[in-house]
Amino acid sequence: MYLLIPAAGSGKRMGADRNKLLLQVHSKSLIAWTLLAAEAASSISWIGIISQPHDWEDFKGIIANLKISKPIEFISGGSTRQESVYNGLQALPANANQVLIHDGARCLATPDLFNACAEAILHCPGLIAAVPVKDTIKVVDASGIIQSTPDREQLWAAQTPQGFDVKLLKQCHAEGVRQGWEVTDDAALFERCGIEVRIVMGEETNLKVTTPQDLAIAEFILSHREQGTGNREQ
Numbered sequence: 001m002y003l004l005i006p007a008a009g010s011g012k013r014m015g016a017d018r019n020k021l022l023l024q025v026h027s028k029s030l031i032a033w034t035l036l037a038a039e040a041a042s043s044i045s046w047i048g049i050i051s052q053p054h055d056w057e058d059f060k061g062i063i064a065n066l067k068i069s070k071p072i073e074f075i076s077g078g079s080t081r082q083e084s085v086y087n088g089l090q091a092l093p094a095n096a097n098q099v100l101i102h103d104g105a106r107c108l109a110t111p112d113l114f115n116a117c118a119e120a121i122l123h124c125p126g127l128i129a130a131v132p133v134k135d136t137i138k139v140v141d142a143s144g145i146i147q148s149t150p151d152r153e154q155l156w157a158a159q160t161p162q163g164f165d166v167k168l169l170k171q172c173h174a175e176g177v178r179q180g181w182e183v184t185d186d187a188a189l190f191e192r193c194g195i196e197v198r199i200v201m202g203e204e205t206n207l208k209v210t211t212p213q214d215l216a217i218a219e220f221i222l223s224h225r226e227q228g229t230g231n232r233e234q
Protein backbone atom coordinates (compact mmCIF):
# COMPACT_ATOMS: atom_id res chain seq x y z
CA MET A 1 0.00 0.00 0.00
CA TYR A 2 1.14 3.50 -0.89
CA LEU A 3 1.14 6.08 1.88
CA LEU A 4 1.19 9.86 1.47
CA ILE A 5 2.06 11.87 4.57
CA PRO A 6 1.05 15.57 4.44
CA ALA A 7 3.86 17.22 6.43
CA ALA A 8 4.10 20.68 4.85
CA GLY A 9 2.17 22.77 7.34
CA SER A 10 3.38 25.86 9.21
CA GLY A 11 1.99 24.93 12.62
CA LYS A 12 0.34 28.30 13.31
CA ARG A 13 -1.84 26.92 16.11
CA MET A 14 1.24 25.31 17.71
CA GLY A 15 3.03 28.64 17.73
CA ALA A 16 6.41 27.01 17.21
CA ASP A 17 9.35 28.55 15.39
CA ARG A 18 9.53 25.59 12.99
CA ASN A 19 7.41 22.87 11.41
CA LYS A 20 5.62 21.31 14.38
CA LEU A 21 6.48 17.84 13.04
CA LEU A 22 10.09 18.57 14.02
CA LEU A 23 9.08 19.11 17.65
CA GLN A 24 9.96 16.39 20.14
CA VAL A 25 7.50 14.32 22.12
CA HIS A 26 8.66 11.47 24.34
CA SER A 27 12.23 11.83 23.01
CA LYS A 28 11.40 11.64 19.30
CA SER A 29 10.08 14.13 16.74
CA LEU A 30 6.42 13.93 15.73
CA ILE A 31 7.38 12.87 12.19
CA ALA A 32 9.61 10.12 13.60
CA TRP A 33 6.70 8.60 15.53
CA THR A 34 4.52 8.71 12.42
CA LEU A 35 7.22 7.11 10.26
CA LEU A 36 7.94 4.38 12.84
CA ALA A 37 4.24 3.44 12.85
CA ALA A 38 4.21 3.32 9.04
CA GLU A 39 7.38 1.20 9.09
CA ALA A 40 5.80 -1.23 11.55
CA ALA A 41 2.60 -1.48 9.46
CA SER A 42 3.12 -4.55 7.26
CA SER A 43 0.65 -3.23 4.67
CA ILE A 44 2.69 -0.10 3.84
CA SER A 45 5.23 -0.56 1.04
CA TRP A 46 6.03 3.03 -0.01
CA ILE A 47 6.01 6.39 1.74
CA GLY A 48 5.70 9.85 0.21
CA ILE A 49 6.45 12.74 2.56
CA ILE A 50 4.79 15.91 1.31
CA SER A 51 6.76 18.75 2.82
CA GLN A 52 8.26 22.18 2.17
CA PRO A 53 11.75 21.89 0.58
CA HIS A 54 13.20 23.97 3.42
CA ASP A 55 12.34 21.12 5.80
CA TRP A 56 13.80 18.32 3.69
CA GLU A 57 17.27 18.36 5.30
CA ASP A 58 15.80 18.24 8.80
CA PHE A 59 13.47 15.39 7.83
CA LYS A 60 16.31 13.48 6.14
CA GLY A 61 18.43 13.89 9.26
CA ILE A 62 15.65 12.39 11.39
CA ILE A 63 15.09 9.52 8.97
CA ALA A 64 18.82 8.73 8.92
CA ASN A 65 18.53 7.88 12.63
CA LEU A 66 15.50 5.64 12.17
CA LYS A 67 15.46 2.08 10.85
CA ILE A 68 13.10 2.66 7.92
CA SER A 69 13.32 -0.11 5.35
CA LYS A 70 10.62 1.23 3.02
CA PRO A 71 11.29 3.64 0.13
CA ILE A 72 10.65 7.27 1.02
CA GLU A 73 10.08 10.00 -1.59
CA PHE A 74 10.04 13.73 -0.83
CA ILE A 75 7.29 15.74 -2.54
CA SER A 76 6.91 19.53 -2.47
CA GLY A 77 3.97 20.70 -0.35
CA GLY A 78 1.52 23.45 -1.19
CA SER A 79 0.04 26.42 0.63
CA THR A 80 -2.86 24.33 1.95
CA ARG A 81 -3.25 20.71 3.02
CA GLN A 82 -5.53 20.23 0.00
CA GLU A 83 -2.84 21.54 -2.35
CA SER A 84 -0.20 19.40 -0.66
CA VAL A 85 -2.24 16.25 -1.18
CA TYR A 86 -2.90 17.27 -4.80
CA ASN A 87 0.88 17.46 -5.29
CA GLY A 88 1.35 14.14 -3.55
CA LEU A 89 -1.11 12.40 -5.87
CA GLN A 90 0.79 13.61 -8.94
CA ALA A 91 3.99 12.10 -7.49
CA LEU A 92 2.60 8.62 -6.78
CA PRO A 93 4.16 5.72 -8.68
CA ALA A 94 2.19 4.96 -11.86
CA ASN A 95 1.08 1.56 -10.54
CA ALA A 96 -0.53 2.96 -7.38
CA ASN A 97 -4.22 2.03 -7.56
CA GLN A 98 -5.08 2.83 -3.94
CA VAL A 99 -3.48 5.24 -1.50
CA LEU A 100 -3.64 6.02 2.21
CA ILE A 101 -3.27 9.64 3.21
CA HIS A 102 -2.19 10.22 6.79
CA ASP A 103 -1.43 13.51 8.54
CA GLY A 104 2.13 13.68 9.79
CA ALA A 105 0.61 15.42 12.82
CA ARG A 106 -1.31 12.26 13.76
CA CYS A 107 1.80 10.63 15.16
CA LEU A 108 -0.02 8.27 17.55
CA ALA A 109 -1.86 6.17 14.97
CA THR A 110 -0.95 2.51 15.48
CA PRO A 111 0.34 0.12 12.81
CA ASP A 112 -2.89 -1.84 13.28
CA LEU A 113 -4.90 1.19 12.17
CA PHE A 114 -2.80 1.59 9.02
CA ASN A 115 -3.26 -2.11 8.29
CA ALA A 116 -7.02 -1.99 8.91
CA CYS A 117 -7.39 0.94 6.48
CA ALA A 118 -5.11 -0.71 3.90
CA GLU A 119 -7.26 -3.83 3.99
CA ALA A 120 -10.56 -1.95 3.88
CA ILE A 121 -9.61 0.21 0.87
CA LEU A 122 -9.34 -2.94 -1.23
CA HIS A 123 -13.13 -3.30 -0.90
CA CYS A 124 -14.44 0.26 -1.33
CA PRO A 125 -13.61 3.44 -3.28
CA GLY A 126 -12.99 5.61 -0.22
CA LEU A 127 -12.73 5.43 3.55
CA ILE A 128 -11.72 7.38 6.61
CA ALA A 129 -10.70 6.40 10.08
CA ALA A 130 -13.13 8.06 12.46
CA VAL A 131 -14.49 7.84 15.99
CA PRO A 132 -17.98 8.57 17.33
CA VAL A 133 -18.32 12.05 18.82
CA LYS A 134 -18.56 12.06 22.63
CA ASP A 135 -19.54 15.69 23.15
CA THR A 136 -22.85 17.21 22.13
CA ILE A 137 -22.05 19.31 19.03
CA LYS A 138 -23.70 22.69 18.37
CA VAL A 139 -24.00 24.62 15.11
CA VAL A 140 -23.34 28.25 16.07
CA ASP A 141 -23.77 31.42 13.99
CA ALA A 142 -21.24 34.25 13.66
CA SER A 143 -22.76 36.06 16.66
CA GLY A 144 -22.31 33.04 18.93
CA ILE A 145 -25.92 31.95 18.98
CA ILE A 146 -26.67 28.24 18.75
CA GLN A 147 -28.58 27.45 15.59
CA SER A 148 -29.00 23.69 15.97
CA THR A 149 -27.88 20.54 17.72
CA PRO A 150 -27.24 17.71 15.23
CA ASP A 151 -28.20 14.23 16.34
CA ARG A 152 -25.03 12.98 18.07
CA GLU A 153 -25.78 9.43 16.94
CA GLN A 154 -24.91 10.51 13.41
CA LEU A 155 -21.74 12.46 14.23
CA TRP A 156 -18.24 11.06 13.83
CA ALA A 157 -14.90 12.85 14.21
CA ALA A 158 -12.85 12.29 11.06
CA GLN A 159 -9.26 11.17 11.49
CA THR A 160 -6.61 9.86 9.14
CA PRO A 161 -5.57 7.53 7.55
CA GLN A 162 -8.01 8.26 4.78
CA GLY A 163 -7.94 5.80 1.90
CA PHE A 164 -8.96 6.21 -1.72
CA ASP A 165 -8.98 4.81 -5.22
CA VAL A 166 -6.19 6.88 -6.77
CA LYS A 167 -7.84 7.52 -10.12
CA LEU A 168 -11.07 8.71 -8.48
CA LEU A 169 -9.25 10.89 -5.97
CA LYS A 170 -7.22 12.56 -8.72
CA GLN A 171 -10.48 13.29 -10.55
CA CYS A 172 -12.08 14.71 -7.40
CA HIS A 173 -9.08 16.87 -6.61
CA ALA A 174 -9.11 18.21 -10.18
CA GLU A 175 -12.82 18.98 -9.86
CA GLY A 176 -12.07 20.73 -6.58
CA VAL A 177 -9.59 22.99 -8.38
CA ARG A 178 -12.09 23.69 -11.15
CA GLN A 179 -14.87 24.47 -8.66
CA GLY A 180 -12.69 26.34 -6.17
CA TRP A 181 -13.64 23.94 -3.38
CA GLU A 182 -11.74 24.46 -0.12
CA VAL A 183 -11.82 21.35 2.04
CA THR A 184 -10.01 20.26 5.19
CA ASP A 185 -9.98 16.56 4.39
CA ASP A 186 -9.89 14.54 1.19
CA ALA A 187 -13.09 12.65 1.94
CA ALA A 188 -14.99 15.93 1.50
CA LEU A 189 -13.96 15.94 -2.17
CA PHE A 190 -15.39 12.44 -2.66
CA GLU A 191 -18.58 13.51 -0.90
CA ARG A 192 -18.96 16.56 -3.16
CA CYS A 193 -18.40 14.31 -6.16
CA GLY A 194 -21.10 11.94 -4.91
CA ILE A 195 -18.76 9.03 -4.20
CA GLU A 196 -19.41 6.88 -1.13
CA VAL A 197 -16.91 7.08 1.73
CA ARG A 198 -16.90 4.35 4.37
CA ILE A 199 -15.96 4.65 8.02
CA VAL A 200 -13.23 2.50 9.56
CA MET A 201 -13.20 2.62 13.36
CA GLY A 202 -10.36 4.91 14.39
CA GLU A 203 -8.58 5.24 17.70
CA GLU A 204 -9.38 7.53 20.62
CA THR A 205 -5.65 8.12 20.98
CA ASN A 206 -5.20 9.09 17.31
CA LEU A 207 -5.23 12.79 17.98
CA LYS A 208 -3.94 15.40 15.56
CA VAL A 209 -1.18 17.22 17.42
CA THR A 210 -2.22 20.82 16.74
CA THR A 211 -1.68 22.92 19.89
CA PRO A 212 0.88 22.88 22.72
CA GLN A 213 -1.73 21.15 24.90
CA ASP A 214 -1.85 18.33 22.35
CA LEU A 215 1.90 17.83 22.79
CA ALA A 216 1.33 17.22 26.51
CA ILE A 217 -1.49 14.77 25.76
CA ALA A 218 0.69 12.96 23.22
CA GLU A 219 3.49 12.73 25.81
CA PHE A 220 1.06 11.12 28.27
CA ILE A 221 -0.24 8.64 25.69
CA LEU A 222 3.23 7.62 24.55
CA SER A 223 4.55 7.17 28.09
CA HIS A 224 1.39 5.23 29.03
CA ARG A 225 1.70 3.12 25.85
CA GLU A 226 5.28 2.22 26.79
CA GLN A 227 3.93 0.18 29.70
CA GLY A 228 1.24 -1.41 27.54
CA THR A 229 1.32 -3.40 24.28
CA GLY A 230 0.74 -0.50 21.83
CA ASN A 231 -1.91 -2.52 20.01
CA ARG A 232 -4.82 -0.82 18.29
CA GLU A 233 -7.07 0.89 20.83
CA GLN A 234 -10.79 1.16 20.14
Ligand SMILES: Nc1ccn([C@@H]2O[C@H](COP(=O)(O)OP(=O)(O)OP(=O)(O)O)[C@@H](O)[C@H]2O)c(=O)n1
Residues within 6 Å of the ligand: 005, 006, 007, 008, 009, 010, 011, 012, 013, 014, 020, 021, 050, 051, 077, 078, 079, 080, 081, 082, 084, 085, 103, 104, 105, 106, 208, 209, 210
Ligand atom coordinates in the same frame (compact mmCIF):
# COMPACT_ATOMS: atom_id res chain seq x y z
N1 LIG B 1 -0.04 23.41 3.49
C1 LIG B 1 -0.15 22.34 4.30
C2 LIG B 1 -0.82 22.43 5.55
C3 LIG B 1 -0.88 21.29 6.36
N2 LIG B 1 -0.27 20.16 5.93
C4 LIG B 1 -0.24 18.97 6.79
O1 LIG B 1 -1.55 18.54 7.05
C5 LIG B 1 -1.60 17.94 8.35
C6 LIG B 1 -2.77 18.52 9.12
O2 LIG B 1 -2.63 19.93 9.12
P1 LIG B 1 -2.55 20.81 10.47
O3 LIG B 1 -2.57 19.93 11.67
O4 LIG B 1 -3.52 21.91 10.34
O5 LIG B 1 -1.07 21.41 10.37
P2 LIG B 1 -0.68 22.92 10.14
O6 LIG B 1 -1.36 23.42 8.91
O7 LIG B 1 0.81 22.98 10.21
O8 LIG B 1 -1.31 23.61 11.43
P3 LIG B 1 -1.93 25.10 11.49
O9 LIG B 1 -3.28 24.99 10.79
O10 LIG B 1 -2.05 25.31 12.97
O11 LIG B 1 -0.97 26.02 10.82
C7 LIG B 1 -0.27 18.23 9.04
O12 LIG B 1 0.49 17.03 9.13
C8 LIG B 1 0.37 19.27 8.16
O13 LIG B 1 1.79 19.15 8.12
C9 LIG B 1 0.37 20.08 4.69
O14 LIG B 1 0.90 19.01 4.32
N3 LIG B 1 0.41 21.16 3.89
Ligand SMILES: C[C@](O)(CO)[C@H](O)COP(=O)(O)O
Residues within 6 Å of the ligand: 081, 103, 157, 158, 159, 160, 184, 185, 186, 208
Ligand atom coordinates in the same frame (compact mmCIF):
# COMPACT_ATOMS: atom_id res chain seq x y z
C1 LIG C 1 -7.67 15.57 7.76
C2 LIG C 1 -8.06 15.84 9.20
O1 LIG C 1 -7.04 15.40 10.07
C3 LIG C 1 -9.33 15.09 9.52
O2 LIG C 1 -9.76 15.41 10.82
C4 LIG C 1 -8.26 17.35 9.45
O3 LIG C 1 -9.34 17.83 8.67
C5 LIG C 1 -7.03 18.17 9.15
O4 LIG C 1 -7.35 19.52 9.44
P1 LIG C 1 -6.16 20.59 9.52
O5 LIG C 1 -6.78 21.92 9.81
O6 LIG C 1 -5.47 20.53 8.17
O7 LIG C 1 -5.28 20.13 10.63
